[in-house]
Amino acid sequence: KNQVEQSPQSLIILEGKNCTLQCNYTVSPFSNLRWYKQDTGRGPVSLTIMTFSENTKSNGRYTATLDADTKQSSLHITASQLSDSASYICVVSGGYGNNRLAFGKGNQVVVIP
Amino acid sequence: NAGVTQTPKFRVLKTGQSMTLLCAQDMNHEYMYWYRQDPGMGLRLIHYSVGEGTTAKGEVPDGYNVSRLKKQNFLLGLESAAPSQTSVYFCASSPGTGVSGELFFGEGSRLTVL
Numbered sequence: 001k002n003q004v005e006q007s008p009q010s011l012i013i014l015e016g017k018n019c020t021l022q023c024n025y026t027v028s029p030f031s032n033l034r035w036y037k038q039d040t041g042r043g044p045v046s047l048t049i050m051t052f053s054e055n056t057k058s059n060g061r062y063t064a065t066l067d068a069d070t071k072q073s074s075l076h077i078t079a080s081q082l083s084d085s086a087s088y089i090c091v092v093s094g095g096y097g098n099n100r101l102a103f104g105k106g107n108q109v110v111v112i113p
Numbered sequence: 114n115a116g117v118t119q120t121p122k123f124r125v126l127k128t129g130q131s132m133t134l135l136c137a138q139d140m141n142h143e144y145m146y147w148y149r150q151d152p153g154m155g156l157r158l159i160h161y162s163v164g165e166g167t168t169a170k171g172e173v174p175d176g177y178n179v180s181r182l183k184k185q186n187f188l189l190g191l192e193s194a195a196p197s198q199t200s201v202y203f204c205a206s207s208p209g210t211g212v213s214g215e216l217f218f219g220e221g222s223r224l225t226v227l
Contacts, residue, residue, distance in 0.1 A: 002155070004155070031211055031212075032211065032212055032214075034215070036216075041220075041221070042220055042221070043117070043203055043205075043218030043219050043220050043221055044156075044203075044216070044218050045218070046215045046216070049212065049215065051212060089155070089156070091216075093210075093211065093214060095211055097210045097214075098144060098146065098161070098207055098210050098214045098216065099146075099158060099161050099169065099171060101158070101214075103155035103156045103157075104155055105153065105154060105155045106155070
């Protein structure tokens, strides 16, 4: 069973609207959680990192939350733009090194005008 | 800044042929990784290196070999390509692990094995 589950698998939103992506994980112990953005045909790029003591962190129109007790994270996109069309990948580290990272399958977001 | 550069970007092979993917990074990172990405699956680690001259197996190492003779380069080899190795391959590097373990990815190499 995958240790990182993301939902929804895909969604279509209108430009200017908000959306929230979910990441549930079972990785234990927990060190940190990163959200990456992967544009079509490109490599993933880090958006934000959440550590155990952090609840919320923003990067422009992207806001990530973390509830370490329930092992859940969310990524909220505010006032979506066409350039937000991408796959958003949740990656969880148990602190044993990057060779033990747990990757989600990604949330595919399509923003339409 | 170039960051992480992968070559080639596209390649078509016949079953049984061999090839090498080259990854170069200019950020002086100690750690380097090779992943494969397949539809409907998360990124899976093939091999990784924690420094010049070191390599180690990841989650799906069978059918692949790697070498890290220079700190800035990480090569991924396929000795006898199989259709199951059709995938998009990503190289990544990181300055450290844990909170310093942000992965910096290349643009990917799309490999098709016929």
